[in-house]
Amino acid sequence: MATIGKLLNESLRKDEQGLLDQWTALQAKASGRRMSAAEEKQLQTQSREFLAALREAAQQDADDISKPEWNGVRDFLSQLSSSRARTGSTPVETAMFILSLKEPLFSRMRRDSNDPQELADEIWKATVLLDRLGLLTTEAFQKTREEVIARQQQELLELSTPVVRLWNNVLALPLIGTLDSARTQVVMQNLLEAIVQTRSDIAVIDITGVPTVDTLVAQHLLKTVAAARLMGADCIISGIRPQIAQTIIHLGVNLEDVTTKATLADAFAVALKRTGYAVTRVKNSNGTAG
Amino acid sequence: MERIPILKMGEFLLVTIQVDMHDRLALTLQDDLTEQIVKWHAHGVLIDISALEMVDSFIGRMLSNIANMARLLDAQTVVVGMQPSVAITLVELGLPMRGIRTALDVEKGMQTLRISLGSNGHPQETDGSVED
Numbered sequence: 001m002a003t004i005g006k007l008l009n010e011s012l013r014k015d016e017q018g019l020l021d022q023w024t025a026l027q028a029k030a031s032g033r034r035m036s037a038a039e040e041k042q043l044q045t046q047s048r049e050f051l052a053a054l055r056e057a058a059q060q061d062a063d064d065i066s067k068p069e070w071n072g073v074r075d076f077l078s079q080l081s082s083s084r085a086r087t088g089s090t091p092v093e094t095a096m097f098i099l100s101l102k103e104p105l106f107s108r109m110r111r112d113s114n115d116p117q118e119l120a121d122e123i124w125k126a127t128v129l130l131d132r133l134g135l136l137t138t139e140a141f142q143k144t145r146e147e148v149i150a151r152q153q154q155e156l157l158e159l160s161t162p163v164v165r166l167w168n169n170v171l172a173l174p175l176i177g178t179l180d181s182a183r184t185q186v187v188m189q190n191l192l193e194a195i196v197q198t199r200s201d202i203a204v205i206d207i208t209g210v211p212t213v214d215t216l217v218a219q220h221l222l223k224t225v226a227a228a229r230l231m232g233a234d235c236i237i238s239g240i241r242p243q244i245a246q247t248i249i250h251l252g253v254n255l256e257d258v259t260t261k262a263t264l265a266d267a268f269a270v271a272l273k274r275t276g277y278a279v280t281r282v283k284n285s286n287g288t289a290g
Numbered sequence: 291m292e293r294i295p296i297l298k299m300g301e302f303l304l305v306t307i308q309v310d311m312h313d314r315l316a317l318t319l320q321d322d323l324t325e326q327i328v329k330w331h332a333h334g335v336l337i338d339i340s341a342l343e344m345v346d347s348f349i350g351r352m353l354s355n356i357a358n359m360a361r362l363l364d365a366q367t368v369v370v371g372m373q374p375s376v377a378i379t380l381v382e383l384g385l386p387m388r389g390i391r392t393a394l395d396v397e398k399g400m401q402t403l404r405i406s407l408g409s410n411g412h413p414q415e416t417d418g419s420v421e422d
Contacts, residue, residue: 189374227377228377229386230377230381231392232369232370
């Protein structure tokens with residue numbers, strides 16, 4: 001005999017259309033806004049499919065939703081949640097899809113039962129079941145969201161580390177945002193590869209866009225500088241703001257071996273000097289020869 | 291036995307590592323190079339490791355040692371053409387090879403050697419111009 005019992009099965013089966021109608025009406029009400037005809041139709045289809053899957057699964061002898069009999073229901077729910085997560089529904093809306101089934105289902109079970117004891121047991125079991133399914137939707141919803149976040153992080157990582165050629169054999173690496181280990185790895189690799197490709201002697205690492213420098217970030221910077229030096233290129237660190245200079249000294253980070261400049265312009269001037277170039281002014285700003 | 295060739299170019303010795311370094315090879319290179327420096331009175335050594343794709347801590351240390359030994363024998367040493375992956379590995383291994391000169395390629399390495407030897411009082415034509 002099924003542990004989730006007769007009564008649930010009976011109530012699910014007896015008045016399919018009525019249950020469906022009442023449920024979808026409740027869902028529409030819970031969403032708190034007017035649905036378009038297309039949305040309503042989609043909701044109807046989804047609800048019908050879910051009820052069919054639930055009936056199928058509840059008929060089997062299984063009150064544990066991790067069992068293979070529930071595969072259909074679980075697949076359907078995770079698909080539904082992830083599609084809803086992508087279209088921007090809230091987790092509450094997604095979970096309400098399941099939880100709003102309780103009211104119409106329980107009222108039907110109450111109507112179909114004569115024995116209060118049996119009714120209480122059955123309702124308890126059904127509520128446990130529906131809660132689990134609700135949690136499942138939330139989990140699937142969150143998983144989809146996390147996938148989205150991970151993908152965005154990856155894109156951010158790729159976008160945010162350009163290596164710019166400033167002059168013959170002079171590269172610039174404007175860093176924006178916090179440096180963590182993963183990003184430093186990418187930054188370091190990009191910079192070193194660019195050094196090889198362009199045969200650059202000097203690389204300017206500009207940290208104007210780095211909000212805070214802690215010991216870890218400083219260590220990452222030093223590693224990048226050391227690696228570039230091993231390959232035969234010199235690094236200049238520029239864009240050090242007053243607060244950051246204070247922090248670096250308070251932290252006791254040793255940046256003595258590295259050339260540091262306050263602004264990118266200063267660093268560029270040094271780089272030009274080292275490569276043997278000089279910038280001269282040809283004209284005054286008003287256009288006459290100076 | 292497998293050996294890494296050491297070529298004499300004027301006052302410089304040129305060592306090009308074209309094969310994967312293994313421990314034995316590194317030790318042989320150390321012997322050969324120190325002998326050759328003394329034999330030819332070389333004042334500059336250029337070690338080209340552009341073909342070296344992988345290093346471990348031992349090879350990293352050997353490179354550093356070889357360079358330091360050469361310096362002890364009064365030969366300036368420049369390590370050229372290190373691959374990015376090798377540089378990252380050495381830094382992560384904590385072997386930043388302090389005191390060793392590096393250059394991007396053989397050409398720039400030669401230039402570095404010429405400039406530094408010229409200023410050290412060794413008879414060398416000094417080419418003070420800076421490359422574009």
